[in-house]
Amino acid sequence: MNLIDVSKLYVRYGVHEVLSDISFSVAPGDFLAVVGPNGSGKTTLIKTLVGLIPPYSGSILLKGVPLAQTQGLIGYLPQKSSFADPRFPATVREVVYSGLTMKKGRVQHSRDTTSDTAIEHVLRMLQIESLVNTRVGRLSGGQQQRVHLARALVGNPALLILDEPTGALDPHTRECFYTTLQKHNKELGVTIIIVTHDSHSIGTYADTILFLDRKLLFSGSMEEFHQAPSSGHYFDHHHIPGGSPC
Amino acid sequence: MLSEMLQFTFMQRALISGICIALSSAGLGVFLVLRRFSMIGEGLAHTGFAAVAVGLLLGVSPMLAAIPILLLMSLWILKLGEKTTMYGETAIGLVSSLSLAVGVLLASVSQGFNVDLFSYLFGSILAISRLEVRLSILLSVVVLAALIYFYHDLFAITYDEDFARVSGVKTKWINKLLIMMTALTVVLGIRVVGTLLISSLIIFPAVTALQISGGFRSTIVIACISAVISVITGILLSFLLNLPTGAAIVMVNFVLFVLSFTFGRITGRS
Numbered sequence: 001m002n003l004i005d006v007s008k009l010y011v012r013y014g015v016h017e018v019l020s021d022i023s024f025s026v027a028p029g030d031f032l033a034v035v036g037p038n039g040s041g042k043t044t045l046i047k048t049l050v051g052l053i054p055p056y057s058g059s060i061l062l063k064g065v066p067l068a069q070t071q072g073l074i075g076y077l078p079q080k081s082s083f084a085d086p087r088f089p090a091t092v093r094e095v096v097y098s099g100l101t102m103k104k105g106r107v108q109h110s111r112d113t114t115s116d117t118a119i120e121h122v123l124r125m126l127q128i129e130s131l132v133n134t135r136v137g138r139l140s141g142g143q144q145q146r147v148h149l150a151r152a153l154v155g156n157p158a159l160l161i162l163d164e165p166t167g168a169l170d171p172h173t174r175e176c177f178y179t180t181l182q183k184h185n186k187e188l189g190v191t192i193i194i195v196t197h198d199s200h201s202i203g204t205y206a207d208t209i210l211f212l213d214r215k216l217l218f219s220g221s222m223e224e225f226h227q228a229p230s231s232g233h234y235f236d237h238h239h240i241p242g243g244s245p246c
Numbered sequence: 247m248l249s250e251m252l253q254f255t256f257m258q259r260a261l262i263s264g265i266c267i268a269l270s271s272a273g274l275g276v277f278l279v280l281r282r283f284s285m286i287g288e289g290l291a292h293t294g295f296a297a298v299a300v301g302l303l304l305g306v307s308p309m310l311a312a313i314p315i316l317l318l319m320s321l322w323i324l325k326l327g328e329k330t331t332m333y334g335e336t337a338i339g340l341v342s343s344l345s346l347a348v349g350v351l352l353a354s355v356s357q358g359f360n361v362d363l364f365s366y367l368f369g370s371i372l373a374i375s376r377l378e379v380r381l382s383i384l385l386s387v388v389v390l391a392a393l394i395y396f397y398h399d400l401f402a403i404t405y406d407e408d409f410a411r412v413s414g415v416k417t418k419w420i421n422k423l424l425i426m427m428t429a430l431t432v433v434l435g436i437r438v439v440g441t442l443l444i445s446s447l448i449i450f451p452a453v454t455a456l457q458i459s460g461g462f463r464s465t466i467v468i469a470c471i472s473a474v475i476s477v478i479t480g481i482l483l484s485f486l487l488n489l490p491t492g493a494a495i496v497m498v499n500f501v502l503f504v505l506s507f508t509f510g511r512i513t514g515r516s
Binding site for chain 2: 050051052071072074076078087088089090091093094095097098099133135151152155
């Protein structure tokens, strides 16, 4: 069974149609990159997938169940998550803790050993365990990105959705970030959907690609994409060189 | 001297009510300030002025009259912001100026209660009744219990509302709860510092704590301590120096803010 099935999805802002007739599936364990020019509806698609924007019509099924009826399956890393307000008084532990949810839609209430272990585990995995009591606003962009990734991963989601997560990162930090994602994808089987303009990393890490321009222009493997006439040599125009290996 | 003051029933009542409002407003204030909602206290306070006028006109306890009116108006502010193209602060401005106008109109048609209304503008905690003390305790227990029970949900929507929604937090419900708790806190504050100064009890302790705190939980604890110190010191100064209590509390709050700001600057926290 597919992890996600999107069928005939239309999204409108008022009378303005932003996405039309989008259908695609994502298999468990996929690393899917969503690409397209600015204003092509990538962020709208992501926000619809996570339930922040209601579709005008069409369906989104997660493990065969309508999106609205699912809980705790998705880990989400929003755009600009490497720009925490430096004045906001939250420690790394407090932010990561907010990623733990209960089935009834409330954040887990009592701090217990299980949640502490989950937080320590995910921070260790992302190599930021020493920052646990540091205020998030005092961290660098790359460190903040890892904290927010930890928040998305701490609940052990089956699916991780990231919206342009590396825009503010330098090449080296970006490379490290992708390496971490790949580790979660390959070793832990977390399915990943990422919106990015970073063509170098897409080519290196993603298995499949979704090319959008308000409608779906291409959906398939990376090799097929390079040969597809609809790609319009997308990568030739959007090449961003990668940094040194992580 | 202190034990002598505490012999007076009106001082005991003032201190109990003052501590109740201090804890509720400081706890809520941290969430409101960080969500850029702090002006909602100001807007609801103006609505409180109209509610007091309604209470005096109908001959019922102004605090009792204010509870349903402020709860309804707080939800209306939220709805205006959500359902129209209006910005949140515009909705607050609209409701608050409308409420002030209603209050002034009611006061002008009923000349008899103008003096009473004045006492609610600037507070008169030293003249608080037994019923109002009981109401203060009850309302603050409700607000503090809700704050503690929904602490993690409130933190989640304050830090990142989109993420909280995706995680399954019922953000609309939590927003409603936050604004309704603010309405109850404003009702509490009407008697203590008055409708004109109540927003200071929400804003000052939070910004004082933000200058020196580390994490979120410690911010709330520091805000509560700062608010309780301000209220107790303000009431005592008011008694000793014959000052208006509401204004004395606000001035102590300001002094604490300056101290914490300076400390934050020196230690590099601010």
